[in-house]
Amino acid sequence: MGEHWDRSLRDLAGEAVLETLRDAGTGDVQALYVGNMLAGQLTGQENVATAVADAAGLLPIEAVKIEAACAAGGAAVRAAWLAVASGAHDRVLAVGVEKMTDHFNDSVSAALATAADADYEAAHGISFVALNALLMRRYMHDHGVERRDFAPFSINSHHNAAGNPRAMFRSPIDVDDYMSSPVVADPISILDSAAICDGAAAVMLCPLSEARSYCEDPIRIVASSCATDTVGLAERRDPLVWGAIADSAAAAYAQASVGPDDIDLFELHDAFTIVSALTLEACGFAAPGAGVRLASDGSIGRDGRLPISTLGGLKGRGHPIGASGVYQVVEAFLQLRGAAGAAQIPDVHTAMAQSVGGSGSVAVTHILQN
Amino acid sequence: MGEHWDRSLRDLAGEAVLETLRDAGTGDVQALYVGNMLAGQLTGQENVATAVADAAGLLPIEAVKIEAACAAGGAAVRAAWLAVASGAHDRVLAVGVEKMTDHFNDSVSAALATAADADYEAAHGISFVALNALLMRRYMHDHGVERRDFAPFSINSHHNAAGNPRAMFRSPIDVDDYMSSPVVADPISILDSAAICDGAAAVMLCPLSEARSYCEDPIRIVASSCATDTVGLAERRDPLVWGAIADSAAAAYAQASVGPDDIDLFELHDAFTIVSALTLEACGFAAPGAGVRLASDGSIGRDGRLPISTLGGLKGRGHPIGASGVYQVVEAFLQLRGAAGAAQIPDVHTAMAQSVGGSGSVAVTHILQN
Numbered sequence: 005m006g007e008h009w010d011r012s013l014r015d016l017a018g019e020a021v022l023e024t025l026r027d028a029g030t031g032d033v034q035a036l037y038v039g040n041m042l043a044g045q046l047t048g049q050e051n052v053a054t055a056v057a058d059a060a061g062l063l064p065i066e067a068v069k070i071e072a073a074c075a076a077g078g079a080a081v082r083a084a085w086l087a088v089a090s091g092a093h094d095r096v097l098a099v100g101v102e103k104m105t106d107h108f109n110d111s112v113s114a115a116l117a118t119a120a121d122a123d124y125e126a127a128h129g130i131s132f133v134a135l136n137a138l139l140m141r142r143y144m145h146d147h148g149v150e151r152r153d154f155a156p157f158s159i160n161s162h163h164n165a166a167g168n169p170r171a172m173f174r175s176p177i178d179v180d181d182y183m184s185s186p187v188v189a190d191p192i193s194i195l196d197s198a199a200i201c202d203g204a205a206a207v208m209l210c211p212l213s214e215a216r217s218y219c220e221d222p223i224r225i226v227a228s229s230c231a232t233d234t235v236g237l238a239e240r241r242d243p244l245v246w247g248a249i250a251d252s253a254a255a256a257y258a259q260a261s262v263g264p265d266d267i268d269l270f271e272l273h274d275a276f277t278i279v280s281a282l283t284l285e286a287c288g289f290a291a292p293g294a295g296v297r298l299a300s301d302g303s304i305g306r307d308g309r310l311p312i313s314t315l316g317g318l319k320g321r322g323h324p325i326g327a328s329g330v331y332q333v334v335e336a337f338l339q340l341r342g343a344a345g346a347a348q349i350p351d352v353h354t355a356m357a358q359s360v361g362g363s364g365s366v367a368v369t370h371i372l373q374n
Numbered sequence: 375m376g377e378h379w380d381r382s383l384r385d386l387a388g389e390a391v392l393e394t395l396r397d398a399g400t401g402d403v404q405a406l407y408v409g410n411m412l413a414g415q416l417t418g419q420e421n422v423a424t425a426v427a428d429a430a431g432l433l434p435i436e437a438v439k440i441e442a443a444c445a446a447g448g449a450a451v452r453a454a455w456l457a458v459a460s461g462a463h464d465r466v467l468a469v470g471v472e473k474m475t476d477h478f479n480d481s482v483s484a485a486l487a488t489a490a491d492a493d494y495e496a497a498h499g500i501s502f503v504a505l506n507a508l509l510m511r512r513y514m515h516d517h518g519v520e521r522r523d524f525a526p527f528s529i530n531s532h533h534n535a536a537g538n539p540r541a542m543f544r545s546p547i548d549v550d551d552y553m554s555s556p557v558v559a560d561p562i563s564i565l566d567s568a569a570i571c572d573g574a575a576a577v578m579l580c581p582l583s584e585a586r587s588y589c590e591d592p593i594r595i596v597a598s599s600c601a602t603d604t605v606g607l608a609e610r611r612d613p614l615v616w617g618a619i620a621d622s623a624a625a626a627y628a629q630a631s632v633g634p635d636d637i638d639l640f641e642l643h644d645a646f647t648i649v650s651a652l653t654l655e656a657c658g659f660a661a662p663g664a665g666v667r668l669a670s671d672g673s674i675g676r677d678g679r680l681p682i683s684t685l686g687g688l689k690g691r692g693h694p695i696g697a698s699g700v701y702q703v704v705e706a707f708l709q710l711r712g713a714a715g716a717a718q719i720p721d722v723h724t725a726m727a728q729s730v731g732g733s734g735s736v737a738v739t740h741i742l743q744n
Contacts, residue, residue, distance in 0.1 A: 012493065035600075044415050044441075044485075049492035051443035054602045054736045058609075064621045066600035067736065068449045071414075071439040073421035079438045083453065089460035092598075115414075122419035123382065228462075230405075230436035232424045239428075251434045366424045366437065 005322040005331075006172045007105045008202040013047050014059035017101040020204035021060035024097065028208045028218055034093040035066040039080030039100035040326035041073055045115040046107035056099060066093070072230075073119035074275060076100065077205070077329025078359025078368030084209045085228045085370075094210050100330030101204040112200055116325075119362045121236035133197060133276075135237060135363050137189035140278035143244055144191065147293035151191045154277035155182040156299035158195045161274060161313045164306065165320025167347035172201055172322030196277040198317075203324030205331040223340045226354075227259035227371035235365045249286035249360060252367035256356070257288075260371040264288040267371075268352045269339055270310055271332035273360035274317040280304075283358065284312075306349060314339060315347045329359030333370055340374040375573040375692040375701075376542045377475045383417050384429035387471040390574035391430035394467065398578045398588055404463040405436040409450030409470035410696035411443055415485040416477035426469060436463070442600075443489035444645065446470065447575070447699020448729025448738030454579045455598045455740075464580050470700030471574040482570055486695075489732045491606035503567060503646075505607060505733050507559035510648035513614055514561065517663035521561045524647035525552040526669035528565045528689055531644060534676065535686025537717035542571055542692030566647040568687075573694030575701040593710045596724075597629035597741035605735045619656035619730060622737035626726070627658075630741040634658040637741075638722045639709055640680055641702035643730035644687040652734065654682075657726075676719060684709060685717045699729030703740055710744040 008016060017038065025031050038053040049055055053067035072079040077100035084098040104112055113133075117126040120135055144150065158177065165171035177195060185195035215222035231251035237243050257263055264287060272287075274280040281295030289310055290298050298304050304312045315321055315335045318328055336355035338344040358369045378386060387408065395401050408423040419425055423437035442449040447470035454468040474482055483503075487496040490505055514520065528547065535541035547565060555565040585592035601621035607613050627633055634657060642657075644650040651665030659680055660668050668674050674682045685691055685705045688698055706725035708714040728739045 041420055042414075044412070044488045047492055048484075048488050048496055050411055050441060050488040051490075051605055051732045051735060053442065054732060055491070055605045057602050058604050058735075064601045064603060064617055067442075067602045068453070068600065069441040071420060071441055072423065072437075083438070083456075086453075086456050086460045086462055089462065090456045091459065092456055114418075118414045118418050118420040120421075121425070122417055126418055230438065231434045232427050232437045233434055234428050235421055235425045247434055362421045362424060365421060365428075 005170050005203040005324065006201055009106050013043055013049060013101055013103040014055050016103065016202060016204035017056040017099050018059035020206040021097060021099055024206040024208055030095065030218065033062055033065060033095050033097050035087055035096045036062055037080040037083040037098050038067065038069045039077035039098065039330055040069055040102060041071055041076045042102060042104065042115050042325060046112065047103050056101065072366045072368065073361030074325050075329055075359040075361030075366050075368050076326040078370065079230065081207060081330060081333050081370060082228045082230055082368050085225055088209050088211060094214055096209050097206055098209065098330055099204065099206040100327035102324035102326045103202050104200045104324060105202055124236045124238065131189065133192055134189040136276045136278055137192045139243055140191050143278055143281065146244060149296050152179065152183060153296045153300060154196060155179050157274060157277040157280045158182050158319055160299065160304050161317040161319035164314055164347055165316025167345065168315040168321060171316040171320050172199060173320050192276060198275045198319045198323035201322040201324050203322055203327045205327050205334050207330060207334050207337065221374060223337050224373050225370055226373050227256035229255035229259065230368045231255065232366045233364060235362055237363050244282060244292065246282050246286040246364040248364055248367040249283055252369040253287040253358065256369040256371050262354060262371065266354050267310065267356045269314050269349050269355050270312045271314065271336050271357040272312050273358055274313050274319050275323055279360065282364065311349050314349055315344060329368065332357035332359060336372050340372055375540050375694065376571055378572040379476050383413055383419060383471060383473040384425050386473065386572060386574040387426040387469050388429035390576040391467060391469055394576040394578055400465065400588065403432055403435060403465050403467050405457055405466045406432055407450040407453040407468050408437065408439045409447035409468065409700055410439055410472060411441055411446045412472060412474065412485050412695060416482065417473050426471065442736050442738065443731030444695050445699055445729040445731030445736050445738050446696040448740065449600065451577065451700060451703050451740060452598045452600055452738050455595055458579050458581060464584055466579050467576055468579065468700055469574065469576040470697035472694035472696045473572050474570045474694060475572055494606045494608065501559065503562055504559040506646045506648055507562045509613055510561050513648055513651065516614060519666050522549065522553060523666045523670060524566060525549050527644060527647040527650045528552050530669065530674050531683045531687040531689035534684050534717055535690025537715065538685040538691060541686040541690050542569060543690050562646060568645045568689045568693035571692040571694050573692055573697045575697050575704050577700060577704050577707065591744060593707050594743050595740055596743050597626035599625035599629065600738045601625065602736045603734060605732055607733050614652060614662065616652050616656040616734040618737040619653055619734055622739040623657040623728065626739040626741050632724060632741065636724050637680065637726045639684050639719050639725045640682045641684065641687065641706050641727040642682050643728055644683050644689050645693055649730065653728065681719050684719055685714060699738065702727035702729060706742050710742055
């Protein structure tokens with residue numbers, strides 16, 4: 005994770021695939037679902053999944069790209085899950101990849117703005133950060149909180165990233181760093197924002213019966229769901245109520261027969277600190293306006309009630325758009341497996357990972373158990 | 375199908391969805407898979423599936439975009455099929471949409487070239503038409519045929535399109551028209567090439583037991599498959615042997631327990647006349663080099679042994695990239711239902727539809743029966 009000027013989209017994805025196959029102990033894969041948003045715009049490559057299958061030596065298997073804005077990675081895991089559940093395939097890879105440096109496009113910001121409403125938002129020149137800045141300002145106004153109240157989210161992510169050798173930012177930060185970091189779109193500063201970067205992650209799914217032939221204690225995906233909301237923020241009754249996130253989480257809780265109290269850790273989509281606050285509220289961990297308090301009172305920390313972004317999250321690990329949702333599932337897997345190294349959370353039985361696209365317009369949620 | 379300067383991407387997709395729901399007699403849909411390749415590059419809209427779900431009034435259902443270059447439409451139908459087969463959803467829409475006029479990008483040709491290998495083909499300036507021109511020239515050389523031998527494919531498509539009120543080109547053409555049509559990339563002329571256009575198509579899938587509650591004789595999808603080959607033509611042992619197409623067809627035949635002789639009509643991916651010839655050979659309808667003879671001897675005609683492009687195909691109906699694969703399945707459905715009007719083929723029991731992306735680098739095949 006980082007700026008890999010020496011590696012192409014297919015290099016990154018190919019490496020992630022090969023490492024996953026080595027870990028699984030098999031090269032016998034039947035389908036490949038690639039989460040990616042920007043390859044067409046930034047590197048001139050669509051037909052992305054075939055290119056990745058080719059690079060990884062997996063031809064002639066089924067290969068399809070899945071796009072759901074920044075939730076593409078989560079959606080790719082879900083596509084793999086549906087393919088296994090359908091009975092069509094027994095060994096399926098979900099790969100997330102994004103190459104955001106060394107691009108030929110004028111502007112990564114313009115490319116990212118395609119996650120917003122092209123006709124009613126982006127066409128007026130508003131960037132994706134600016135849309136989130138509007139949300140953060142509105143939240144501060146409605147709930148009487150200050151910019152400083154969002155600092156613990158960023159501090160937590162950077163603190164946790166220090167324990168992740170694959171993270172982009174491994175230096176802890178403090179409140180002063182947060183408060184003095186350069187503004188991107190007021191009130192959002194650099195330390196509210198997950199970084200543009202290159203990266204790829206992969207995970208292999210198979211039926212539980214088959215998984216037991218590869219390892220003694222396979223991690224189970226006990227829920228998978230996707231829900232949507234309007235693409236444009238102006239269309240929402242209340243922009244601080246994130247319906248897609250709430251609907252997707254509710255469906256996942258129902259599938260897994262669990263509730264928010266049963267979740268031992270939550271890999272949430274902390275693309276911006278405001279997204280973390282709104283997500284915690286939409287998923288039932290806090291009342292409206294109380295999301296920031298879960299950060300300030302330490303609940304989201306490693307020893308708290310609900311650890312989040314345990315390997316750094318999007319903020320600390322980096323946010324290669326289409327890859328992030330797969331990273332989250334891999335990180336939940338590592339925690340459940342007890343393989344998270346210095347970032348390990350003790351006593352993890354149930355982990356949730358949620359990938360969000362647009363300004364909360366699409367969400368994909370997975371719940372995993374060991 | 376055509377140049378819809380007055381309608382946006384979401385207008386087109388929304389109309390297709392609403393017409394399909396009216397036809398199905400229900401608005402109760404649980405998921406939406408959108409086949410699309412170019413919306414990010416041409417209209418500045420990714421997060422495409424959420425935008426379509428929004429436009430069609432389907433929020434907050436699951437919505438995901440599927441990209442597999444020009445096979446995106448077929449891949450979206452397959453995603454819907456897998457979702458139904460998985461048991462996760464019982465009523466699923468596959469929608470294909472592409473908006474290729476009124477775009478803000480400099481060049482549709484540059485956007486289409488992202489289906490080729492970005493690093494080893496497109497980077498050198500070769501267009502997608504030019505790649506197919508290389509194939510056509512090689513075919514003419516290896517098999518001792520002339521440009522004129524490809525004319526019957528184009529004539530057949532235009533002839534059949536005349537019977538399709540939704541087709542873009544409803545005027546029949548003859549050999550003289552074909553031979554005198556302007557060259558795009560020698561030896562490919564305009565009348566070898568499917569047209570850039572705007573369009574959308576949709577189809578609803580559900581379990582057979584449930585389908586019977588909507589209509590007496592639902593059309594069954596008896597096979598669905600996807601296979602891949604190298605993205606770059608230079609990587610192939612023989613560029614005239616289309617492995618992905620052959621593998622995908624072979625898998626579909628096996629699933630449906632049928633062979634080429636059982637196929638009553640074939641909606642193939644006639645983006646260029648050379649693609650039709652190579653496809654007929656790869657799918658087992660003709661020996662290498664004999665694909666063009668199926669056209670010249672009338673086999674592909676309405677009264678022939680294997681009618682193809684029965685409602686005009688990509689050439690006559692138009693080729694809105696991500697929509698074409700869904701159009702093909704809808705057209706196979708209409709023929710099996712006996713609802714193809716002036717384009718109806720008699721005695722159709724088994725129909726095949728195949729969506730191809732890149733220079734034969736990915737293929738999705740469906741076999742349908744009534």
